[in-house]
Every structure is written in structure tokens, then in C-alpha cells.
Amino acid sequence: MKIRRALVCSILVSFATLNLVAQPANWEWNYLRKLEQNRTTAGIHFNQFISDASDPLALAIPAAFFIKGVIAKDQKDKRRGIYLAESFAANVAFTYLLKKTINRKRPGEIDPTFSVLTPASSRSFPSGHTSEAFSLATSLTIALPKWYIIAPAYTFAGLVGYSRMYLGAHYPSDVIAGALVGSGTAWLSYQFNKKIVQRKKSAPR
Numbered sequence: 001m002k003i004r005r006a007l008v009c010s011i012l013v014s015f016a017t018l019n020l021v022a023q024p025a026n027w028e029w030n031y032l033r034k035l036e037q038n039r040t041t042a043g044i045h046f047n048q049f050i051s052d053a054s055d056p057l058a059l060a061i062p063a064a065f066f067i068k069g070v071i072a073k074d075q076k077d078k079r080r081g082i083y084l085a086e087s088f089a090a091n092v093a094f095t096y097l098l099k100k101t102i103n104r105k106r107p108g109e110i111d112p113t114f115s116v117l118t119p120a121s122s123r124s125f126p127s128g129h130t131s132e133a134f135s136l137a138t139s140l141t142i143a144l145p146k147w148y149i150i151a152p153a154y155t156f157a158g159l160v161g162y163s164r165m166y167l168g169a170h171y172p173s174d175v176i177a178g179a180l181v182g183s184g185t186a187w188l189s190y191q192f193n194k195k196i197v198q199r200k201k202s203a204p205r
Contacts, residue, residue, distance in 0.1 A: 024110070028171040032107060035166050036115055044117060047163035051118060054129045054160050058088055058136050065143075080143040083193055084136070091135035091185040092128075098181065099123040107168055116168040127170045130178030131185075133157035138186035157182075 066081025068074065104125040108116035122128065137153035161175040170178075 024104075024107075024171045024173065028173060029107075029111075031172055032114070032165060032168065036168065039115075039117075039166070043166065047159075047166040048118065050156070050159045051129060051163040051167060051169075053156075054133050057156075058132045061136060061140070062088060083143060083189065084139050086193070087135050087139040087186040087189040088132070090189050091131050091182050094185055095126060095128050095131045095178070095181055098126055098177075099128070104174070107171060114168060118164075118167040118169050120169055124170055125174050126177035126181050127161065127164050127174040128178065129164050130157070130161040130170070130175045131182035132178075133160035134179045134182030135186045136182075138183040139189065142186065142190045 062081050062084035064081070065077050065084060069076070069078030069081055099122055102125045103123050106116070106120065106124045107114050108119070134154075134157045137150075137157040140153045141150045157179070161179060164170040164175055164178075165172060
């Protein structure tokens with residue numbers, strides 16, 4: 001019940017913000033303009049690399065855990081791989097729903113004079129790359145709560161979010177929302193799995 005309430009509340013809050021996020025605030029444009037004016041060749045290459053790495057890592061890491069679990073006959077790694085994949089899928093679905101519902105235009109669509117270095121066809125809110133990266137970081141943290149996993153995972157997720165703004169693809173609020181959606185879906189996936197395990201243990205045999 002707690003999981004359902006949390007999920008319902010998160011959905012209601014998200015829909016309640018439709019009018020608030022349809023148009024970006026002035027401070028967001030000011031921040032994006034400042035980033036645009038201070039871009040460098042090295043910065044563009046680095047942020048493009050970070051942004052491009054998000055999708056492959058989000059797919060490769062769950063697959064790597066699952067394959068390792070199969071080869072080594074390690075049930076823990078298999079379950080970790082499945083959980084990471086479930087978190088990824090839940091995040092993609094919820095992010096897609098929000099993008100379609102809120103339908104916020106990208107910075108380059110609203111202002112054609114703004115320089116966009118990584119064009120995208122989907123809607124702007126929330127940032128899919130950011131939600132993906134934070135979903136991976138949070139699910140990895142839950143699956144393997146070690147500092148040497150947590151620190152690089154969240155550092156990378158933060159860099160992904162920054163790169164999306166640096167490249168002109170998203171507003172700051174897109175990135176903030178993406179981080180919340182990604183972390184939230186990973187946590188909800190974990191709680192859902194924990195409930196299933198508890199029910200199996202308590203079921204009569």
C-alpha cells in the first residue's frame with residue numbers, strides 16, 4: 001500500500017505541475033545563455049562524450065550483471081541485473097509519459113537563435129538522459145551500497161545532467177526533474193521487488 005500511495009502521489013504531483021513547467025523561467029534562460037557564451041571546444045567534446053555515454057551504460061551495466069550471474073551461476077548478480085533492467089524500464093515509461101503529457105518545447109524550438117549542439121526530437125521535460133543516469137546511479141547504490149560504487153555513479157549522473165544543459169538540449173528544471181524521476185523510479189522498483197519477495201516468503205507452502 002505504501003508503494004502504491006507513493007507512486008500515486010508522485011504522479012499527482014507531476015500532473016499538478018503541468019502549468020508551472022510548460023514555459024521555462026527567466027533564470028533558466030539566463031543560465032543557459034551563460035553556458036552558451038562560455039562554451040569551449042574541449043568542453044563541447046567532453047560534454048558530448050558524457051551525454052553519448054548515458055544510453056550505452058544504462059543498457060550495458062544491467063546486461064553485464066545478468067550475464068556475469070549466468071556464467072558464474074551467481075543468483076545475486078542475476079537478480080541485480082534484473083532489478084537494474086526493471087528500474088531502467090520503469091524510468092523510461094514514466095519519463096515518456098511526462099514528456100508526452102507536459103509537452104514542453106526544447107530551448108532551440110522556443111528561441112531559434114539559441115545554439116543547440118545536440119538536437120533531439122522528443123519533448124524537453126523531464127530530461128531523459130538525466131533520468132536514465134540517476135535511475136542507474138540509484139539502482140546501483142541500492143544493489144551495491146559501497147562508496148566506490150555510489151561516488152562514481154552519482155558523479156557520472158550529475159555530469160550527464162550538466163552536459164544536457166551545456167549542449168543546449170535542456171533547461172535546468174528538466175534536469176532537476178530528470179534526477180528526481182530517475183531516482184524515484186529506481187527506489188519504487190526496489191520497493192516493489194521487496195514486496196514480492198516478502199509475499200513469497202509469507203505464502204503458505
